[in-house]
Amino acid sequence: MTQTNKVDNEMVKIEYCPISNHTKFELSTPLNQEIFGLEVPHSQAIFDTILYERASRRRATHKVKSRAEVSGTGKKPWKQKGTGKARAGSRRSPIFVGGGRAFGPTNNKNYAIKVNKKVRRLAFVSALSQLAHEKQILVDDFAMDKISTKELVKKLASYQLAKARFVLIASSDENLFISARNLQNVVVTKPSSLLVEQLIGADVLIISQKEINEIEGRFK
Template sequence: MATKKSSLEKYYISEKFDADRNISFNFKKANQKISGNFAHFLEAVEEFIRVSEKSKNDTRVWFHRDGAYRGSVDLAKAKVIVEKVSENKVENTKAIEFIEKENLVDKAAPKVKTPSVKKDNAKHVAFDTTNLPKSVFGLEKVYSQAIFDAILAERGAKRLATHKTKTRGEVSGSGKKPWAQKHTGNARAGSLRSPIFVGGGKVFGPTTERNYNLKINKKARRNALLSALTLLANDQAVLVKEYALDKISTRALLTEMAKDKLVNLNNVLLVSSNDTVFMSARNLPNVHVTKVTSLSVEALLAADVLVISENDVKVLEGLAK
């Protein structure tokens, strides 16, 4: 009774060039350092056939040319390759290229990329913005430079000069002269608190007196704010609505937001002066509550949706005049 072949034995035949660009073919078994080098392509393939006929397992050989995979064959197709290459008297330098063009080797089918399913985001949530006042949400020109300057000013206003280094007059140390002025061979020194000594004061280090605030004109700040609101309106990402809660409840706020399909958005900017709404949204990482008088240009640009009440819209209309 014939024994059933089990595992697959893998072999490789690849081109190899010496210093004079003379070609040879390296025959190797997978996971083994020992390999054979043959001067002719057919000798390497015949060696594979000889080894395969003696093996009790299935065998397959992979061909490599110019360091790239060109295809693979089993024992039966290897014999066909020997026959075809011999009949056409193919040169060694074109042997692997020949069997590839003649489709004498098997190649794996190219992987088909499956289209990814996009998750629900702000672009899929659209609101009617046609009734919004054009003086606030409908500027004819978006002032990009004003937006840039406003963001820099906002970030600078948040920055505090809390970093500080000590000068030579503030570090702890003796005021005694380290050594005599002359006849020591050392350079002149008057204090160990000098910056040239270890533990001495810092020269031109940061101080708490620095001010990071940047000046921006009122008109530029207004243009930046209205431009950011216009961009949200153009994306239909402005919802005019006021959430009113009886008590502090995150669940109740989520229920109201779910009615408007805002729960799964990454960044919801909620404009409200209601303390109950503010306290209810504290545990929601994707909801940011702010007053209409504290609107940030950077926060508006980062928001997926702006939720604002009618009264706050009227406040913005007053700022736009």
């Protein structure tokens, strides 16, 4: 699929880029084209949404103590007049060694940025559509009866995915989530928690029809 933009009187084509050399998956039932059939991925929406997702996860953990928080005496260091020194009222002032920091970082900073809901939706649909276009969506129920990493690896190997760089599984199954925790190349997340950054980086998205219906329900 191509998009044509006019830049400096020249026609520039934007195409889907192959995202993986792994097995392509043919779907037995067609996917919803409103969500998985976007003809041209919107790269700017994807970029903005990934920044939004990263900023939303960022926490202000760096902090220094102000003059009100450092320990120290409250006594006036020396009298106001007659010493020839500059006046001082507290040893906890930032001008003294061991005093509080002036204008230092605090842990109440909010790094979140605003991206419109429609833009985030467009980015999500663009990422899903690219996976569908590259036939990197495997519709299968990977729910497990018991916790077993070995069984999960066998199941992935049956689809030639045991050595895939990044396998993303959209599932709410607790046994599957725990079974995949020890696999560095496998991430299991609930459909409601899927990130655009995960979809863009995945070699393959494994999802059941039930989870597909759940995703479709979010866009109705």
